[in-house]
Amino acid sequence: MDFSFTEEQTLLRNTVQSLLADKYDFDTRRKVVKTAEGWRPEMWAQFAELGLLAAPFSEELGGLGGGAIENMIIMEEFGRHLVVEPYLETVVIAGGFLREGGSKEQQEALIPGIIGGETVWAFAYAEPQGRYNLADLTTTAKKDGSGYTINGYKAVVLGAPWAQKLIVTARTSGAQRDRDGISVFIVDKSAAGVSTRDYPTVDGRRASEITFENVKVGADALIGTEGKGLPLIEKITDEAIAALSAEATGCMKELNTATVEYCKTRKQFGVPIGKFQVLQHRMVDMFMAYEQSVSMTYMVNLKLGEGDAERTKAAAGAKVQIGKAGRFVGQQAVQLHGGMGMTDELNVGHYFKRLTMIDTQFGNVDYQLKRYSEAA
């Protein structure tokens, strides 16, 4: 049992920290997310240059030989700076699908583009009627010669406006919510029949609604085995949850620090408000919520390699913890900052909004609680 980071991991954290301290201050971010683009491709290029996009890939795939812990470190620091660039979608999720389910050919063809920063990916899985159920799919992929024809609609595809490629889940057989019959495809966003409508999200990102109308893909677009995609999808979304948990702890850390700092300096009735016992205890509860979230984040990241049941419990458990803690810490950080906490000018509201959306991503507390209690 060991909870320490290797030297390389500490180095990685330092690299990310100094880059973000230098290039990702709050005001810069605020301006960037209001531009038409909404992100900085040049920042993405810097991530690539510094090797961040290579961190979790094995050396034989051209990566730096890291794994979940490296994702965790990067995502925690990204959370602290509210980074909007699609590391989660591209490296953790698309990278994860290719690493865990891709053929050697797919890996060799596509991972270099991720590592090099040339290709940005998005994950088109959710559908309006499906809510958080990964298997509730009406999008279909029909066998068509050696390839497939995809038809369907995907909702709230985060980062899609910036992406060139999509991971798309579709039903190749079975009924709407069957566990069997689900397959995973790689689709070029520029392919004929793919149409997108983009819009901003409340946490300063971008998303698209995507329609697939007779989109033809080749046999090489299929990741893994036809009809057996769900276990792979579950594994990768759990990896995404592990990364999101780290991002959430980064947000909470900043909120807690900011709140304690604010309460030490802000005076009311002649004393710093941090002297009021009720606020002190509130901040202690925020601190404990954060610490418990860090613990669950460690746990899920250390258990991603375990069997399905254990991994599910760790991921669902972590998502519940950060969902509840994120809500509490976010709400109270706003409350303790008073009116200032409500403004767009201060970073507090932005962390709060991001934490709120993290709870929604891949299923909120209720959904994950049910998933936890149903896991064997």
Add this chain to the structure above:
Amino acid sequence: MDFSFTEEQTLLRNTVQSLLADKYDFDTRRKVVKTAEGWRPEMWAQFAELGLLAAPFSEELGGLGGGAIENMIIMEEFGRHLVVEPYLETVVIAGGFLREGGSKEQQEALIPGIIGGETVWAFAYAEPQGRYNLADLTTTAKKDGSGYTINGYKAVVLGAPWAQKLIVTARTSGAQRDRDGISVFIVDKSAAGVSTRDYPTVDGRRASEITFENVKVGADALIGTEGKGLPLIEKITDEAIAALSAEATGCMKELNTATVEYCKTRKQFGVPIGKFQVLQHRMVDMFMAYEQSVSMTYMVNLKLGEGDAERTKAAAGAKVQIGKAGRFVGQQAVQLHGGMGMTDELNVGHYFKRLTMIDTQFGNVDYQLKRYSEAA
């Protein structure tokens, strides 16, 4: 719309208050519940003498012409003194069954015994497998000539050790959890085939497990229509819930008063602990929980005469409110009293225990929440 009490109601409250102040101080009660009997028949006789047992009956039934509000007033004051005598079981429940479902003959034969204090009743409805579902019955009553033969087992029949008569729910037809086929009977505890085992409860009362083995009752034992008993049972248990809510507000009132008083006098670190803001806000939350409970208690008692759906919502809602508030107020009263709150010597723990058991009685928060959300 009017939230004031009539002069008679105020008089009734004063009567109860002065009786209990005089005869029902905490130390006396503590001694009484430890005796072999566990209650005071002479107190019951006084209740009768003062007309309390007649309060909610109409004048033509020999009562004082009151109703739910009178029950509410009496039960609230009983809650403040942790009265163990079975007013709920005898007057509210058995009285309620006779009033609402009894024939003229039954009313004339039996209500005088209640009003006069001669007959004590208990309500044998719960079964081990049934939990809080009033319809989940394995006790059967089979038609036998003009009467019935009852077989079955009833769990945790509160007040039964003191009772002469029982209201018993049994299935005359239908399957185990059917809404139809349930009937309500009057059974003498001394009837052949009725056997009881008595035991103390954690809130200072007594209960019995009761076995019915080929217990024969006449046709006149049936209250209401054979097989159609459930709506009546639901109505009367809602009346019981309304009365329990009042008892709970009485308990909370005492706990809040005691806690505020204690925190004003008890010193730690050189100041009264009531000066610590965290404890102040805790007591404010206790106060608000109490006020909201009073509101729901008024509401349910004013809505007992409405249609089934509205009555159900009011009763389930009140039970949820007092369940949650009772838990919070009870736990925090103990917490704020520190070690003293844990002792058998102080009244605080006894109110806490009673509030805890009130939540269990007739279905806890979870059960009533479900019932509320399922009510039309």
Add this chain to the structure above:
Amino acid sequence: MDMSFSPEELAFRDEVREFIANNYPQELKGGRRTRGEMSKEDILKWHRILYKKGWVVPHWPVEYGGTGWTITQRYIWNEENARAETSPLLPFGLSMVGPVIYTFGNEEQKKRFLPGILSADDWWCQGYSEPGSGSDLASLRTRAVREGDHYIVNGGKTWTTLAQFADWMFCLVRTDPNAKAQEGISFLLIDMKTPGITVRPIITMDGSHEVNEVFLEDVKVPVENLIGEENKGWTYAKFLLGNERSGIAGVARSKKAIERLKKIADAELVDGEPLMKTDEFARKVAELEIDLSALEVTELRTLAAESKGRGPGPEASILKIKGTEIQQRITELTMEAVGNYAFVQAPRMEVTGNEFLPGPDYAPGVSQDYFNMRKTSIYGGSNEIQHNIIAKMVLGL
């Protein structure tokens, strides 16, 4: 004890209901736009209709324009407005400065200001909070110095709701800098067109422009705009805050919002079944409804006590605390209900009508409503301050 309405009250309800149905502007129907999204004229439309009818200030004394309704009639009026989702009237004139003027103002002031409040020809805003003052209102630092028959006001106010539209501001200023915190404060009425006043928008995290900073630089205010006595402003300020809290429970509007939440949860699916039918969501909504039922009776009890001359008193703080908790929780569950579409950012200002808003009609903006409602536990005396008030005034701690 009785919770039902008399035949007269039922008739009144029908009258009110019919009036609203026939007179509420068609184009405003549908409810729940935030003021940040509405034009000045839209905000005032309903006010002007009620003014014509004579129903704009049911809570004022009859002599100043009140309707003379009983507490129960006012309760019915509020219920019916919530039921029809009419857009709430602005409180700044009607509930805040108006009662201060008719209670503490002189005849001149009443004549000068009350008509404009009633007709909505004057738009008022509230100059209470200052940067740095927060819940500690009495720490304000905006100075007013008497020079001849004017005060010269310097300083700044913040969180000034809808000041961008305001004609007048009622303002707390410090007239005696040497007095203790709550003394030496005066209550001034300031014409927003006076030179030296600058209004700067504050955008809140949901993207709305509801609040502003107001800078005051050598602003000349005639002495006849002083309410009551110089240095006694705190008394009037407290009176106003007491009035402000009494309506804040928002029970009737919360009922309507829960109805809407339930409709959304009926439309949203979980594994093909309505979300509203899932055990967990149904329970959360039930808890909310029960909390609101209790609060409704608590408010009625407070009103009943008030109509007998007791209160409103510090018990009104319960209404603020529970009322805002419930409002916040409703927006939270509504956001939860829409699932992934909670991500959608709806425009709050400068709506062009051409924005792409994905998902069902009810979804866009629900997260922003949730973010926006966090303010309710902060403003009007934070919920922590309300706890302090109850602890001190009710529990005697």
Add this chain to the structure above:
Amino acid sequence: MDMSFSPEELAFRDEVREFIANNYPQELKGGRRTRGEMSKEDILKWHRILYKKGWVVPHWPVEYGGTGWTITQRYIWNEENARAETSPLLPFGLSMVGPVIYTFGNEEQKKRFLPGILSADDWWCQGYSEPGSGSDLASLRTRAVREGDHYIVNGGKTWTTLAQFADWMFCLVRTDPNAKAQEGISFLLIDMKTPGITVRPIITMDGSHEVNEVFLEDVKVPVENLIGEENKGWTYAKFLLGNERSGIAGVARSKKAIERLKKIADAELVDGEPLMKTDEFARKVAELEIDLSALEVTELRTLAAESKGRGPGPEASILKIKGTEIQQRITELTMEAVGNYAFVQAPRMEVTGNEFLPGPDYAPGVSQDYFNMRKTSIYGGSNEIQHNIIAKMVLGL
């Protein structure tokens, strides 16, 4: 980072597991009787077996009888004991006064007292709290006056757990009445057979006799029973309290208790289905399990930091707060699970074996366990005090 065990650690686990299986007294199996229901000899049985094996104080330095286990081995040891539901050892000697004696005591004292602690020939109790002192331990008023080579002690202690069986009490007394609160306190070891000591039971609301009042009237204590320096007792007291908190998370035992809760909820029926299969109860148990998982890792992180020489530090207060909240919640849900049979009062003292206890075997006493566990957020520094500690020591507020 790694959460798995090495092969050596797995082997150690097997060894421990086997030892417990072979040696834990048959008659004590089944777990969860409270100490208030056990005889003195039963309480000590497991202690004596471990003493023989040399495993009674894994957390002590090897020179005084410790096992020299790593943090991970100690974690495994705790896990395995919880798994087998062994009855916990009394902390008063092993975790409280023992470490004080070997850290601050002189050689004489170590020789005199440590063997009796290890063998359990001496039963210790804790003389810290006093009537009126509560969380403000330093306000204690029990006086010790030096007279020749004795102290004369007068005063009283309260909440003294299992003092009815005790041979010795470690006791905080005031030796300098003029010093400030935390100064002038000394740490004395008192023979409970000394004349002038009276023990009076305190019955708690669950009907148990676990705690007592101890009256001290002109009790003569030899000066050689003073630990460390006179008037420096507060240092030793704080050291002891720090040790006390570190084990208080109770993670392993809570895991076992949740297992038991789940079994009960599997056996209890709701409309013919196991309670554990109902959405609502399953969720509540899941929340509890997740809280506990998080706490387990939090504790492991604390232990890891400790093994590197950092901590335990004030972070241990989290373990106390969350640990006791979880323990309380488990008993609460267990009580809820048994439904109507929560009413049953099980005898806590003088069990005759003839009591009629209705309902399933697991039901009687669960409410009393719930009532009893309310103490955990009060004792050992109330959870409010723990919040104060974190606010001050960790957050710097």
